[in-house]
Amino acid sequence: MEEVNLVSEGLKFMVLGMGTVFMFLILMVVILNFQAKIINKYFPEKPKAVKSPSKKKSVNDDEVVAAITAAIMKFRS
Amino acid sequence: MKKLLLVIASLTFIFSLNLSATPHSSEAPQAPVVEKEYESKTMGELIVSFYETTGLNAFLNPKEGATNAHGEELTIFQQTGGRIMMILITLLLFYLAIAKGFEPLLLIPIGFGGLLANIPLANIIGPGGFIGELYNAGIANELFPILIFMGVGAMTDFGPLLANPKTALLGAAAQFGIFGTLVGAVALSQYTDIFSFTLQQASAISIIGGADGPTSIFIANKLAPDLMGAIAVAAYSYMALVPIIQPPIMRALTTVKERKIRMSQLRHVTQLEKIIFPLTILMLSLLILPESSPLIGALTFGNFIRESKVAERLNDVMQNAMINMVTIFLGLAVGSKLAAEKFLVPETLAIIALGLIAFSVGTATGVLMAKLMNKFSKHPVNPLIGSAGVSAVPMAARVSNSEGMKADRTNMLLMHAMGPNVAGVIGSAVAAGVLLSIFK
Numbered sequence: 001m002e003e004v005n006l007v008s009e010g011l012k013f014m015v016l017g018m019g020t021v022f023m024f025l026i027l028m029v030v031i032l033n034f035q036a037k038i039i040n041k042y043f044p045e046k047p048k049a050v051k052s053p054s055k056k057k058s059v060n061d062d063e064v065v066a067a068i069t070a071a072i073m074k075f076r077s
Numbered sequence: 078m079k080k081l082l083l084v085i086a087s088l089t090f091i092f093s094l095n096l097s098a099t100p101h102s103s104e105a106p107q108a109p110v111v112e113k114e115y116e117s118k119t120m121g122e123l124i125v126s127f128y129e130t131t132g133l134n135a136f137l138n139p140k141e142g143a144t145n146a147h148g149e150e151l152t153i154f155q156q157t158g159g160r161i162m163m164i165l166i167t168l169l170l171f172y173l174a175i176a177k178g179f180e181p182l183l184l185i186p187i188g189f190g191g192l193l194a195n196i197p198l199a200n201i202i203g204p205g206g207f208i209g210e211l212y213n214a215g216i217a218n219e220l221f222p223i224l225i226f227m228g229v230g231a232m233t234d235f236g237p238l239l240a241n242p243k244t245a246l247l248g249a250a251a252q253f254g255i256f257g258t259l260v261g262a263v264a265l266s267q268y269t270d271i272f273s274f275t276l277q278q279a280s281a282i283s284i285i286g287g288a289d290g291p292t293s294i295f296i297a298n299k300l301a302p303d304l305m306g307a308i309a310v311a312a313y314s315y316m317a318l319v320p321i322i323q324p325p326i327m328r329a330l331t332t333v334k335e336r337k338i339r340m341s342q343l344r345h346v347t348q349l350e351k352i353i354f355p356l357t358i359l360m361l362s363l364l365i366l367p368e369s370s371p372l373i374g375a376l377t378f379g380n381f382i383r384e385s386k387v388a389e390r391l392n393d394v395m396q397n398a399m400i401n402m403v404t405i406f407l408g409l410a411v412g413s414k415l416a417a418e419k420f421l422v423p424e425t426l427a428i429i430a431l432g433l434i435a436f437s438v439g440t441a442t443g444v445l446m447a448k449l450m451n452k453f454s455k456h457p458v459n460p461l462i463g464s465a466g467v468s469a470v471p472m473a474a475r476v477s478n479s480e481g482m483k484a485d486r487t488n489m490l491l492m493h494a495m496g497p498n499v500a501g502v503i504g505s506a507v508a509a510g511v512l513l514s515i516f517k
Contacts, residue, residue: 013512025249028242032238
């Protein structure tokens with residue numbers, strides 16, 4: 001086998017490798033942006049149903065507890 | 078930083094002692110199993126023969142030509158001083174894990190595996206020994222790294238990436254650590270006598286710059302199985318040392334003003350986007366790089382289970398029981414490569430040095446890319462989140478956050494840094510796939 005110049009091989013690997021990584025992730029960014037547009041346009045998330053006012057107090061308590069818990073979890077993680 | 082220097086200095090010292098140690102021959106012993114008939118022994122003989130089976134005797138009277146669990150001959154040094162040094166190194170790992178809190182979940186199993194691997198005569202790491210069997214069951218066939226990736230997928234919320242996809246470019250830039258080090262390593266192999274790695278070995282070593290333990294093991298096993306132990310230990314140690322290695326580099330490359338940059342609030346991501354995301358990634362990897370689809374496939378499977386929200390029990394097992402169990406097995410099996418005759422070789426020193434370079438270069442290019450994006454982007458980008466582009470989830474993102482808070486106590490960068498952080502996982506899996514496809 002003929003002598004391989006390791007450095008020039010390494011440089012070729014670098015070009016191919018970084019090229020592929022960037023291409024993959026740029027493609028991903030493009031697709032994700034596109035996907036987000038489509039989804040938010042045609043399948044928007046339904047706004048949370050408003051609870052009946054009769055249970056207002058307890059519901060509010062639940063929501064407050066949920067919000068605080070979520071905030072704590074987010075802060076801790 | 079002091080601790081890191083101490084570790085490197087002590088390792089350097091150990092290797093300089095052992096550079097002259099000759100490589101072991103691979104001649105297997107020919108010992109036909111003959112059942113011995115029991116003969117009556119006097120009490121004295123019993124005591125003497127018992128003493129010969131003790132570890133004390135093995136340390137004090139090393140035998141020329143003694144073999145390890147794999148039937149390879151050991152030098153006198155490997156049987157005595159080398160083992161004692163390795164035991165001291167494992168104790169150092171315990172100290173770092175327990176007193177300093179560096180990745181204790183990984184360093185303790187790895188360290189204990191290393192401790193068990195250096196027990197003379199017991200052959201725990203050979204065929205039939207329990208760690209040897211764990212190694213064959215999960216590392217030799219790359220099963221454990223894949224299972225870990227599944228668990229990582231189930232634990233990872235890709236929401237921050239979906240909310241701001243362009244931060245994925247930071248995860249791509251940080252992979253330069255891998256390829257830059259690859260070129261450096263082969264250049265040094267070609268033009269100097271410091272070490273001589275083949276292209277395969279250099280590739281396996283530089284993947285440490287991806288800061289991803291499972292990926293490193295996966296690649297090392299395919300391209301350079303002999304170097305696996307040192308590569309895995311270096312990769313996990315540097316992941317543990319992220320809070321020490323990264324901040325000086327980040328501070329050197331940014332100004333205080335840049336570190337104070339506030340990033341705009343992330344938009345809300347709908348559940349449908351999160352469910353479709355793993356499938357999108359899998360399709361992309363399937364089209365572009367099937368070679369990396371074992372890793373990406375497992376990652377996306379775990380994430381799909383998580384985001385589907387209807388398989389909560391499976392999700393729970395993946396992100397808790399399964400990944401924890403596999404971590405124990407993987408740690409012990411990797412630790413078996415800390416046996417003196419495997420670890421105390423000159424290459425290990427080069428791997429540790431190159432790994433550190435790969436890691437630092439990756440951090441630096443991530444930060445530089447973030448600075449570049451800040452110049453050209455409509456929304457401000459804090460350069461500190463660039464360093465999270467090396468994987469090491471979620472440690473690297475936490476480091477970005479804490480550095481940001483040092484500059485401005487109210488500036489929370491954590492969620493912004495999670496985007497490049499999880500993109501880094503995908504990026505290093507892609508880089509791994511490219512390297513595999515080259516040597517196919």
